Amino acid sequence: MNKIEIKSVLTVYEDVSELPEDIQQLMNIAVNARKKAYAPYSKFRVGAALSLENGEVVIGNNQENASYPSGLCAERVAIYQAGAKYPDLKIKSLAISASSDIKETLTPIPPCGACRQSISEYEIKQGEPISIYFMGKTGRIIKADSLKDLLPLTFDKDQLI
Template sequence: MAKKVTRQVNAEIFDFSELDATEQSLVSQARQAVSNAYAPYSNFHVGSVVLLANGEKIQGSNQENAAYPSGLCAERVAIFSAGANYPDEAIVKIAIAAKPAKANDYVMASSCGNCRQAMMEYQSKQSSEIELLFVQPNDQIMKTTVRDLLPFGFDSESLLKFQP
């Protein structure tokens, strides 16, 4: 007989003004990073900021390419830059903002599957949870975690199950 498995996704919605000073700074920088996006094909601009345990903040923005698979999302630009420049520093939080080119307000744009998997890898590597801050319309911010965003994620622990 089949057994039902349920995983609950947890997230909270806050007004920007309810965030602490560090989170407000991250969200503001993610919004700023949106303007650095190179998105001539989708016209969908995304900015991201990674906060490291040492206090460093690394910005990223989506970078498109006419050969579509060659582009990279804002989250991975920031995460990979952090990993390349600060390989031993844990990622504490990531703020993500998105806005269509001609829109007046930000839209909620959850990270794609590739970005979720990349975040899961870094979370597994550092053995500590990464908090996510998604900018939504009307100055709202959704807080969640990588584990909540990817509830059936595949990480290094998953591979250990198959080791002899």
């Protein structure tokens, strides 16, 4: 028997004002996208904004449906839109903001498992890491330098062949 130790290093910012200016702007776009989320059932709103290598910004927000599995998370809305609209451009950074209409969300909310897998696909496809910044409604922001810091054991096309 052997043991494997997996270590992730994350950066914590106390406030949006500590972020680099371009990431502050990206996070503000994510916050605005969050406010437009369609979340009549969960009352949990998420906004995402990603920056591409050419400077374009693509947004997404969660889109719920009465048939719950048919909804889609903000991160996947943004990343799939980027893939459809700009298939050959690399994603540099992703900013995520989440809040609840029911209670305060003061802790950083990371992407769910399905979103992590989807982000992983694009990170592997482009051969470069995607910086991921995530927060609640206000407060601290956590930065992962790569999706691999949030999902260290990835499932990818190599397992299918």
